[in-house]
Amino acid sequence: MTRPSWRVESGPPRPSTERALAYAPEDGSFALYNDYADGVAVLIPSLRAVSVTEPFPIWSGASAPPDGPHPLGPRTSVSGYGVFTFPYGPISLGVPESGKFDVTTYGERVLNLAPMGGFKSRRIRRAVVGLPIEDAALQVERIAGNFSAAHVAAFLSAAESAEPHEVPTVELWTRGFAQELQRIYNHFHVLARVAEAASQNVGLAQTHALAEEVLRLEGRIFGHRWLFGALLPHGPPRRLDPAHRKEVSTELVRISGEFERLWTLFLESRTFIDRIQSTCPVSRAEAVHWGAVGPTLRASGVPWDDRLRVPVPPYDDLFVALPHVAGGDALARLTVRMEEVRASLLLLEQMIDRWPTSAAASAPNPPVVEGRGIGRTEAPSGDLVYDVTVRSGRVASLEFRSPSVANWPVFALGMRNAVFTDFHFALESFGFAFAETDG
């Protein structure tokens, strides 16, 4: 019998992906240049009062992703004895969203895995052009429902920085509050998904219940379980006065206790740990080279978090813990996420204690009329960047780079040489959303 052999050929990395985080305009006035490879981080603290005149790439070619299915990682061709490629998706068992994976294998090991996006594109980038900021925000918060707070916060922050505006402190704190609650929900959700993949059914039910409790808490405070409208001027009424904040605090303490018990049980479950340890490894060098972000990056040993590196209120005034580990595998990513649940609970507690009360803190928002701004925030799955141009009070262009887009290449690379049964552990540990990938 002929001995199996195969050859993997990768094309050069797409330049924009390689430098996904390194936005450096010609005049150097912009605050977001950082270079992991050289360990250089050049940051100007103030994001406001920055003028950017030339477009810079968030997506390759400074344009929106193409309509229709397109690859989300490096282009690779594999050939050899018995090698074949099968499509997994766009409607696939176990992945609740529509997206496709082209899996190349000779029977057991995955030789190459190519994630494909573009099935869910609602053409939001084009549709919001010409809309007033408030109407555009209704679509922006629906780019990814489970990351809505981060998307709206980044979008509004970009629009507001188009003109040198003072945004009411209470508004900024509410955005922080909503984002941290949603981060906790998403981290619980990721834990539930990994537990489901590992057939940890009791753990799944318990984690699922905990996630539902966070959703209900969000619904009680903001009137909407997914925070739609919660951060907009005419959204549902918020319940954040002192009495309600005290209630929230009590509820968070209870959730925190439940979470600690659950996570201990998960860590003691050898069968669970076995499934995620050394699954889909992403080395520090790979993470940096491909521009991975968020818990993925921090699980590969790079301590980067927008809440610390590009702090906007309230984060500039609070203690933000920065968990990072060096493992790079699914276990490391999950560990970082669970540490971040603790960090977010601590942030919420600080915010409840020190909620801004002065009258000046809640002055109304002046409308933005003209300009271009960048908004950047740490979404649950990582760094989220918005580039918004406003003309005559209406959105003239909108571009964003979501953490999912930044992380697809390292997922594809990490899956090489894995067995297909690892697919779900690997995929869920990154916390992807095809919704925000396609936009």
Add this chain to the structure above:
Amino acid sequence: MPSWIEQSIARGILTTRYPHAPASDAEVPLTGRAPGPKDPGTTPRSAIDSCPVGAIAATTVDQGKCIRCARCLARGFAFAGSVESVARARAELKTGPGAVPTAARPVPLAEFGRSLHVFLVDVGSCNACNLEVLGIANPFYDSQRLGIFFTNSPRHADVLLVVGVPTPEMREPVLRAYDAIPAPKAVVAVGACPISGGAFARNPGLVGPLDGILPVDVYVAGCPPTPVAILDAIRAVAGRARPAEEA
């Protein structure tokens, strides 16, 4: 040392009484109820103008268009309507004095037995509806006690749950999934997106409402619908009654 068994017992039973009792306020957030004018006969002009999706008309509110953005709240509206905005016909999703009367929940759509197997297809959603649909399996809603099961193959399914606004890329896949489901089968449109396009109704290059490409049997409004409403929608396929009708 604590164990999973101890943990489960300590946590106790979390499951809702719904549908044997109406949904509680803890289960339904403010925007989980259908909006309507506070004073049922008068719809302020400003409310009609404020609606970004054109759901509000002089005598009706089209729940199938409403994205629950709450802009009308400051203009004489309140979220005080039904938790279950579920209908068998698109026209029945309108509420208010000018709306067609909703038929009492009729007989089952087909000879479905006591259990329904559900297949979820996302044709371009924001992920919130996907997660709410998956949420009905969590211990709070425990869909299995009502005979509702998720299946990973359309071949085993009775009900096709569709979330999201149909994109050109998902048109063919969803039609093929529908064809793969053996008869009798039912299609449930979950949320404003498949019903009317929702927040994306005016976006360029999309396919349009789901009932333009598939026969939709049950509509459930909301953005996203709450798990309670989704449970009711799946129960509507089998002709099961709502709490108020049971009582």
